[in-house]
Amino acid sequence: MQNEIIVVGYQAYNFIPSLVVGEIEMIEFYLDLTEIDCLIFTSKNAIRSLEKSATKYPSMEIWKTIPSYVIGEMSAKTLQEFGGRVEYISTSSHAQDFCKEIAGFLAKKKCLYLRGEEIASSLDQTLLKHGILLQSQIVYKNRCAEVLDAQPPPNGSYLIFTAPSAYRFFSSLFAWNSTYTAIALGKTTFSAFDQRINKILSPFQNIQKTIAFLKSQ
Structure with missing residues (x-):
């Protein structure tokens, strides 16, 4: 290809x-985690923000002993790199499927969902509807990067978007070319794409595996 x-x-x-179109702003926070039974992550950025705050507030280092439920290989890898305890890795890249998978495990547990300021799913609301004892904490923000003198991708490019916000920021910076094909690493990102564009949902949540998949087509 x-x-x-x-x-x-x-x-x-x-x-x-x-093409870097977004930036992550970590939000410093402090929480007493002694009564938290499990942690929920849908983004590696939330894990990084938690670790950064725990570095400043040593009592929060206890987070590494708390079972964590995560979406995606990359989030699980980031969690392990920081010494966290991976209890469950979702088989789906979609937050609603993730909710269905873990709801049964979380009954009667006090759960903490660490999330971004803007999220593309209603995971927290869905878990609450399942009767889960859930506390949410915003730990990072997404913002559009200042892309100076950047040229739009060439015609026919395959653009792998790593998050719904990456697609939104790209669309605010560049006019969409009808020859582009948007590639999503997950269902939530795929659902953010405009219905009129060429798009593919990757069978993998991993960038390198997605690249190999595209090259094999």
Whole structure:
């Protein structure tokens, strides 16, 4: 396949052309975690923010002993790198499927959902409807990056979007070219795409596996 593949998101990668359109702002916070039975993460950014706050408030280091329920291989990997306790990794990249998978495990447990300021799903509300004892904490913000003198991707590009906000920020910075194909790493990102564009839901949540998949087509 001759079409250029570009990852659009929050960081540059050394193995593939990248377009950084967003930035993450970590929000410092303090919580007493002694009565929390489990942690819920749908983003590796939430894990990083928790670790940053725990570095400032040592009593929060207890988070690494609390069972964590996560979406995606990358979130699980980030959790393990910080020494967290992975209890469950979702088989789905969609928050609503994740909710159905974990609801039965969380009954009668005090759960803490660490999340971004803006989320594309209603995971917290859905868990509450299932009777889960849930507390939510906003721990980071997404914001559009200042992209100076950046050229739009060439015609025919395959654009891998790492999050719904990455697609939104890209669309605010560049006019959508009808020759582009948008690639989503998860169902939530896929659902954020405009219905009129060319789009593909990757069978993988991993960037490198998605690249290999596109090159095999």
